[in-house]
Amino acid sequence: MENNCNTESNVKNCHRAVVTGASSGIGAATVRTLAADGWQVVALARREEKLRALADEVNAEQGSDVVTYAVADITDEASTQAAVDQVLAAGEVKALVNCAGAAFGKDPVATANLDDWRGMYELNVIGTLRITQKLLPALKRTEGTVLVISSTAGIEPYEGGAGYCASKFAERVMARVLRLEQVGEPVRIVDISPGMVQTEEFSLKRFGGDADRAASVYAGVPNPLKAEDIAECVRWALAQPDTVDIDSIVVRPRAEGSYTKVFRTA
Template sequence: MADSVNQEQSFRIGAESSPTNSVRRVVVTGASSGIGAQTATRLAADGWSVVALARREDRLKAVADAIKADGGACEYKVCDVTDEESTDRVVSEIVAEGPVKALVNCAGAAFGKDPVATARLEDWRGMYELNVLGTLRIIQKLLPTLKQSEGTVLIVSSTAGIEPYEGGSGYCASKFAERVMARVLRLEQVGEPIRIIDVSPGLVQTEEFSLKRFGGDHSKADSVYEGVPDPLHADDIAESIRWALDLPDTVDVDSIVIRPRAEGSYTKLHREG
């Protein structure tokens, strides 16, 4: 018995002193705005070396420059997670440059809010390509190096993947798929040196999410948050991500559901006035 305890203690000491366990390099997708940008900023402030990925180079560079101006470590790479060639190229570069400890999947969007009877196939296709297949693609390509570092795959899904609502069929379906992906991957990787975490935000007010959903219609986008006291902001989600990643490698927070106090569910939202 004593030998077993000593062996276990030796293993833990060895694991804690392993170079791969001290790696603090994280890949953040969708890092040009919203939750992705704030996550990159928050993690860099916490001592992580950030590799920021997104499609829009101008926005991405601005995020990276701001992080570096504040003394953080951040490099950016233009990457479209819906494109196989783009993702292959960028992941090859990332892996060649060193080990990776965490992947935070923030890339995602909602397109339209039409009922099933009249929803546009292009909107559904766009959401599946980005929210589901894009997430799957980057996870598959980085999973081997993450396991070498005893790392973490973190997926930012949505409460839309928990409770459906009228007009949200396409977005809800894509986020259900994303959450199921996280859960199944967790089951499949039990026993492997990897954590799988799902973060499901509720109402979060960002500069682009609702604006993109409603095709640039500012009045519709603003109405989503009208009268809601203290909706969540991107940094609230970034802090929950930072906290989950900062736990010991052996602690897996399977799921975090985070909402503003004013939101009981999608259909139970307190508005003032």
């Protein structure tokens, strides 16, 4: 791919992506996958140490500085604006991959913690909206793509998941409405909804660091999805011609028919 991200006459050939939530899980896997596919990648997250380690790792593998990073908390306006300013000062952007997100708790509606719900909305919904709004004009200049990693939780609700499901329903609807509103504009809007993905942090964060409870989510499930599987979906969707919009991808492990219909060996 030609990465000519600083020449006004050739911005459509820019292949530079911003990936949020890049310090772990699907975000980190997406950074690695896109860099291997010829993209320049800007990794965004709150944890600078992890971002630096990721950039050093990938750049050593690729033999060039294909990954840079910007420290950003997308739930904070000033932090996000500073990161966006840093990104755009270095060149144009062809893709925004919204991987940042989390689930907090799994309590029933009657006893749910309001701060957990508030945290999920601030990160999964408002944070995605904030950085999308800030980068949308730049993405139009390159005929680029807004890609949202939502969840099958935004398609099918389940007991104990009301707060997370509600936030992911909202995130998916935001992506869908943005797609409708931008028809005729030079930008694509893609939603990828993963089912069960086993990563190092998602369930651990959800259950407040309870490793046994986190492990029980995947117990007996043969071959849950890996972060790399979702990153490959991102790579494929972005690799389509600019005029081809992959509106929605729903991806699950073979063992998962739905959240409540999962095959387990024991």
